[in-house]
Amino acid sequence: MTRAxxxxxxxxxxxxxxxxxxxxxxxxxxxxxxxxxxxxxNFLEASxxxxxxxxxxxxxxxxxxxxxxxxxxxQVRRASKTLVTIGACATAGGIQxxxxxxxxxxxxxxxxxxPKYIDSLAKSxxxxxxxxxxxxxxxxxxxxxxxxxxxxxxxxxxxxNTPASSVCLExxxxxxxxxxxxQGTACLGPVTxxxxxxxxxxxxxxxxxxxxxxxxxxxxxxxxxWQTELDASDLDLLRALRTFNAYAGPFRKESExxxxxx
Amino acid sequence: xTVSNKRSKTRTIKVEALxxxxxxxxxxxxxxxxKVSDVKLKIYEPPRFFEAFLQGRAYTEPPDITAxxxxxxxxxxxxxxxxxxxxxxxxxxxxxxxxxxxxxxxAEWIESxxxxxxxxxxxxxxGYESAIHMAADYPEIVQRGLExxxxxxxxxxxxxxxxxxxxxxxxxxxxxxxxxxxxxDIREKLKxxxxxxxxxxxxxxxxxxADFEQxxxxxxxxxxxxxxxxxxxxxxxxxxxxxVREYEEHFSEEHEPHSTALxxxxxxxxxxxxGPLARYSLNFDRxxxxxxEAAREAGxxxxxxxxxxxIIVRSVETLYACDEALRIIADYEMxxxxxxxxxxxxxxxxxxxxxxxxxxxxxxxxxxxxxxLSAKIVPPTSQNQKVIEQDLYGFVAxxxxxxxxxxxxQCEQAIRxxxxxxxxxxxxxxxxxERD
Numbered sequence: 014m015t016r017a018x019x020x021x022x023x024x025x026x027x028x029x030x031x032x033x034x035x036x037x038x039x040x041x042x043x044x045x046x047x048x049x050x051x052x053x054x055n056f057l058e059a060s061x062x063x064x065x066x067x068x069x070x071x072x073x074x075x076x077x078x079x080x081x082x083x084x085x086x087x088q089v090r091r092a093s094k095t096l097v098t099i100g101a102c103a104t105a106g107g108i109q110x111x112x113x114x115x116x117x118x119x120x121x122x123x124x125x126x127x128p129k130y131i132d133s134l135a136k137s138x139x140x141x142x143x144x145x146x147x148x149x150x151x152x153x154x155x156x157x158x159x160x161x162x163x164x165x166x167x168x169x170x171x172x173x174n175t176p177a178s179s180v181c182l183e184x185x186x187x188x189x190x191x192x193x194x195x196q197g198t199a200c201l202g203p204v205t206x207x208x209x210x211x212x213x214x215x216x217x218x219x220x221x222x223x224x225x226x227x228x229x230x231x232x233x234x235x236x237x238x239w240q241t242e243l244d245a246s247d248l249d250l251l252r253a254l255r256t257f258n259a260y261a262g263p264f265r266k267e268s269e270x271x272x273x274x275x
Numbered sequence: 276x277t278v279s280n281k282r283s284k285t286r287t288i289k290v291e292a293l294x295x296x297x298x299x300x301x302x303x304x305x306x307x308x309x310k311v312s313d314v315k316l317k318i319y320e321p322p323r324f325f326e327a328f329l330q331g332r333a334y335t336e337p338p339d340i341t342a343x344x345x346x347x348x349x350x351x352x353x354x355x356x357x358x359x360x361x362x363x364x365x366x367x368x369x370x371x372x373x374x375x376x377x378x379x380x381x382a383e384w385i386e387s388x389x390x391x392x393x394x395x396x397x398x399x400x401x402g403y404e405s406a407i408h409m410a411a412d413y414p415e416i417v418q419r420g421l422e423x424x425x426x427x428x429x430x431x432x433x434x435x436x437x438x439x440x441x442x443x444x445x446x447x448x449x450x451x452x453x454x455x456x457x458x459x460d461i462r463e464k465l466k467x468x469x470x471x472x473x474x475x476x477x478x479x480x481x482x483x484x485a486d487f488e489q490x491x492x493x494x495x496x497x498x499x500x501x502x503x504x505x506x507x508x509x510x511x512x513x514x515x516x517x518x519v520r521e522y523e524e525h526f527s528e529e530h531e532p533h534s535t536a537l538x539x540x541x542x543x544x545x546x547x548x549x550g551p552l553a554r555y556s557l558n559f560d561r562x563x564x565x566x567x568e569a570a571r572e573a574g575x576x577x578x579x580x581x582x583x584x585x586i587i588v589r590s591v592e593t594l595y596a597c598d599e600a601l602r603i604i605a606d607y608e609m610x611x612x613x614x615x616x617x618x619x620x621x622x623x624x625x626x627x628x629x630x631x632x633x634x635x636x637x638x639x640x641x642x643x644x645x646x647x648l649s650a651k652i653v654p655p656t657s658q659n660q661k662v663i664e665q666d667l668y669g670f671v672a673x674x675x676x677x678x679x680x681x682x683x684x685q686c687e688q689a690i691r692x693x694x695x696x697x698x699x700x701x702x703x704x705x706x707x708x709e710r711d
Contacts, residue, residue, distance in 0.1 A: 032343075032439040032440060033346065042421075042425070045407070045414075059394060060295070060404050062405060108340065112328065153440065209437070213450075217613075
């Protein structure tokens with residue numbers, strides 16, 4: 014395909030661990046090919062060279078946690094034709110959204126000796142709470158294959174193919190015996206979105222929800238199953254639902270129900 | 276950007292963004308005539324409060340939760356947390372499980388070091404903005420680096436399930452351990468990786484290095500038989516020799532206005548240096564013969580005090596990690612159980628392991644049910660902040676003749692010598708040089 018000019022790619026970081034943008038550098042076999050198809054115009058982790066916007070595609074990692082970042086995301090949106098969020102922090106607020114259930118000032122004083130130097134918002138919020146997002150890629154971390162799918166879908170102007178079904182379907186495809194039914198291992202697979210390839214059950218552990226809630230998950234039914242069949246307590250459920258996607262609607266609501274019962 | 280004001284004889288150099296580091300920070304340098312009057316490594320990474328939300332969590336959770344502090348060295352967080360928790364509950368993980376942990380750590384070292392050597396640091400020495408720019412002139416070399424990195428990631432995926440935030444680590448060991456036969460393919464790839472690492476040591480040893488040495492206090496783990504990864508005593512070249520549990524008696528953290536990362540110092544002597552240069556200079560004799568020989572041929576002495584040469588040391592460590600991984604795989608026998616059982620008790624545990632960037636300290640206190648009462652985590656980059664600032668003081672003072680553009684680039688390079696991971700401690704490093 015010939016183009017008048019290469020599309021400009023930018024990668025932005027907000028509050029996060031860096032892992033999702035590292036996924037791009039982890040595409041060892043594809044990285045140089047990607048650099049041939051797009052102009053890597055602003056990707057600080059990889060390059061000193063920064064080309065001015067506007068950018069055709071912005072990948073945004075991380076959540077909004079400071080007043081400064083709440084302003085910066087508006088600038089990023091204005092400079093971007095298409096904005097795709099990558100990972101649980103950018104799509105759900107990340108693990109740092111655990112503060113949303115507590116008083117943030119209490120958190121500041123646990124970690125920092127001089128809390129007055131810390132400028133932090135009360136909540137850690139996903140990018141879509143602040144600006145229009147064209148597409149959200151899930152995962153903590155994202156899957157490399159899904160990232161490549163999003164990049165090529167963008168290049169060819171089509172919708173990315175990333176299923177919103179549950180991890181259970183991936184287990185069936187992989188031929189993994191259900192760890193919950195066969196071994197009584199607590200698993201979030203039935204309510205968690207696919208994308209990781211059902212890794213955990215293949216390693217003999219229950220899914221712990223890295224890709225966040227699937228489309229229309231029945232969390233009430235799963236929680237009841239955990240409690241009646243697996244003897245899980247409300248605290249067990251609270252902890253399981255409150256990790257990297259704690260602030261995503263269905264996980265948040267279900268965890269709040271168990272928080273009240275404790 | 277360079278601004279010169281001839282009337283007041285000031286020069287201001289601003290770099291809006293220092294790149295090729297992991298995280299967001301800024302650099303500020305002020306010059307008065309021929310004297311450097313102030314240097315600050317500013318860290319803007321938004322705070323994420325891990326130590327606070329660990330309170331009230333179960334003892335089984337820190338390996339998965341703390342891994343999320345850093346996507347580049349998740350294994351380090353998993354290892355330090357496991358060791359600290361096992362220490363609290365009086366359990367030791369030995370035999371093949373201990374060896375598998377070491378193997379997983381080797382995988383992270385290979386991946387993280389290859390990333391830094393080829394994609395983040397080498398472009399400075401050869402004058403390129405990025406490895407992608409460098410690939411236009413050195414396609415085979417960049418390809419070699421990517422292959423090396425890929426092998427580290429493949430080993431990580433085999434043992435951990437995936438390369439970022441591995442899912443297979445649990446307190447007491449693993450969820451699932453590999454069969455001997457599963458190592459067949461990776462073994463061949465590691466042999467190639469070892470050759471690539473050897474070629475890397477030779478390649479980087481031919482770079483030009485700034486003439487810059489400092490009398491650092493190096494701090495690293497030391498173990499009687501092994502090059503340190505998971506275990507050892509904390510030692511230094513200036514007399515420190517303590518058990519991990521004594522860490523907080525000797526080291527303190529300060530909170531400075533210009534940084535969201537706490538600054539660490541040795542209570543007795545001040546700033547200290549952690550990471551590859553410190554490990555190497557304190558543990559040369561425990562490197563494998565192949566790694567020692569490669570270091571000698573690269574012209575390194577047993578102690579290296581030039582931080583710009585950290586790229587050679589990182590390459591030697593990559594070679595060692597390939598060599599050590601191959602040794603572990605050759606000796607591997609599948610353990611009967613993938614993990615050791617733990618019984619929680621009210622106690623405090625301490626763990627410290629060698630992350631690719633240096634020592635990573637964890638401490639947890641538990642109640643009798645194994646619920647976390649308090650947690651403390653000290654990442655390597657916050658320990659190196661002071662010494663990075665000191666290097667810039669010294670380096671700028673001896674480099675005043677450089678043009679603003681060269682000075683700026685070399686100051687960035689001096690920061691990248693440390694492979695700072697600001698996500699562990701941020702991505703937006705601004706370099707600001709003021710000259711009066």
